[in-house]
Amino acid sequence: MRIDVDGSRLYFDVDGVGYAIDGPSADERPTLILLHGSPGTSDHTVFKPVFRRLTDVAQIVYLDLRGSGRSDDAPDGIYSLERWADDLDAFCTQLGIDKPIVLGNSAGGMVAAMSGIRHPDGPGKLVLSSTQGRLDPQRCLDVFHRLGGDQVRDTAKKALVDVGDMAAFADYARVCMPFYNPTPRQAPRHTIFREPCARAFHELGGTWHTMDFLDELSNIRCPTLVLAGEDDPVTPIEDSEDMVARLDPALVRFERFERAGHGVWIDDEARAFAVLEDFIRSS
Numbered sequence: 084m085r086i087d088v089d090g091s092r093l094y095f096d097v098d099g100v101g102y103a104i105d106g107p108s109a110d111e112r113p114t115l116i117l118l119h120g121s122p123g124t125s126d127h128t129v130f131k132p133v134f135r136r137l138t139d140v141a142q143i144v145y146l147d148l149r150g151s152g153r154s155d156d157a158p159d160g161i162y163s164l165e166r167w168a169d170d171l172d173a174f175c176t177q178l179g180i181d182k183p184i185v186l187g188n189s190a191g192g193m194v195a196a197m198s199g200i201r202h203p204d205g206p207g208k209l210v211l212s213s214t215q216g217r218l219d220p221q222r223c224l225d226v227f228h229r230l231g232g233d234q235v236r237d238t239a240k241k242a243l244v245d246v247g248d249m250a251a252f253a254d255y256a257r258v259c260m261p262f263y264n265p266t267p268r269q270a271p272r273h274t275i276f277r278e279p280c281a282r283a284f285h286e287l288g289g290t291w292h293t294m295d296f297l298d299e300l301s302n303i304r305c306p307t308l309v310l311a312g313e314d315d316p317v318t319p320i321e322d323s324e325d326m327v328a329r330l331d332p333a334l335v336r337f338e339r340f341e342r343a344g345h346g347v348w349i350d351d352e353a354r355a356f357a358v359l360e361d362f363i364r365s366s
Contacts, residue, residue, distance in 0.1 A: 085153075088173045094153035095174075096127060096145045099138030113207065113363065114180050115141035116171070118148065120189025120213075122162065122290075123281025126152025128273040129188075133348060136356060140363045141184065146174065148194065150280030162283040163290055168197035172205050182207030184363060188346050189213050189318060190284065193294065196326070199303035200296060209303065210362065212310040213345045215322035216297035216329075220244050226316035231262045239316075247287030249278070262316055264344035300329040308336045308362045312343030312350065336362065 085092040103110040115137060117130045127145035134143060147154040148167050157166070171194065175183060185206045187195030192214025199209050220243040228236035235258055241247075242255035261268070284290045307330055311323035320339065327337045338358050340347040348355035 086174065086177055088149075088170050088177070090158050091149050091155035091170075093149060093155070093170060093174060094127075094147040098135050098143040098145070099141065101142040113141050114144055114183040115363065116144045116146055116175075116180070116183045116185050118146060118171070118185065118187035118191030118194050119151070120187075120191045121281075122148050122151050122167075122190055122284040123277045123279070124151075124274070124285070125271070126274050128152070129271060133352065137359060137363070140360055144180070144183075146171070148191075148280075150277055150283070152275050152277070156277070156279055160279060160283070162280050164193050164197040164294055164296070165201060167194040168201050171198050172202045175205065184208040184210065186210035186212065186359075187214065190291070192318075193296075196300065196303070197296060199305060199307070200299045203302055203304045206305050208305055208362065209307040210310065210359065211307060211323075211326065213312065213315055213318045213323075213347065214326070215318045216300060216326050217295040217322075218243075218291055219319075219322065222319040222321055223316055226314070226319050227259060227262060230314065230316055231259070235259055235262055247285070247292070249282060249286070252281075252285055259316070262344075264312075264346065264349045265314055265342055266344075266350045268349060297325055297329055300326060301331065303330060303334070306334050306336070306362075306365070308338065308358070310338050310340070310347050310355065310358070312340045312345065312347045314343060315345045317345050 085094050119125045126147045150156050150162050185195045192211040195209050224236050227239045238258040242251040309323050311320045313320050340351050343350035
């Protein structure tokens with residue numbers, strides 16, 4: 084399905100129902116919106132099918148960010164966290180989604196956080212998974228070196244510090260991404276590569292390298308769950324600690340996962356989904 088938002092059609096899909104009727108009883112479920120990472124090189128399909136297990140507690144909406152997956156490119160070529168956050172707010176307004184739970188992984192977590200910053204009355208809850216408010220390349224290089232040695236660190240340095248073009252990121256994907264998680268990842272089979280958005284986000288000088296919204300996190304006014312793996316080389320756990328330190332302590336819940344990397348459900352599915360279900364159900 085697609086909906087027009089500010090000149091671009093955004094693709095979304097839905098799993099589960101918002102109002103479940105079981106005989107004499109009825110259960111109104113919250114809307115859980117999932118935001119993928121790696122704009123331009125990933126899309127909503129990375130959440131399928133594993134997140135279907137949450138349809139007992141929420142209606143799930145999968146959204147492709149502008150410029151990613153099956154959504155349209157930005158007509159003016161501008162891709163930013165602020166624009167994606169505004170897209171999300173407009174998307175919810177058009178569909179009548181009130182106070183959704185917004186879960187973002189990696190760059191999707193950056194968009195989710197920016198949504199809470201720019202539209203503090205929008206999300207009902209946030210889940211910030213394997214994400215960061217500011218890129219610290221040295222932290223990434225240190226973890227890549229610990230996990231994979233000199234070649235992995237040096238390849239990451241070429242992509243994150245020295246060159247940072249799509250050719251460097253092709254090498255990065257081949258050499259470094261296998262170290263994202265202790266559990267071997269399945270190669271994505273259904274994601275669509277979108278070069279304009281990928282370049283705008285990943286290359287040196289792009290959104291990932293220039294963002295810094297850590298000091299704005301105090302503007303978030305809804306309950307926020309932060310998920311982080313201790314073996315995550317691309318958004319090291321210190322990045323999550325920095326975010327937690329700036330969020331309202333009365334609203335934040337921080338869950339650390341040992342022997343887990345980028346996207347903690349890949350390495351510890353049972354605990355990750357138990358935590359998510361508990362957070363969704365919590366008042």
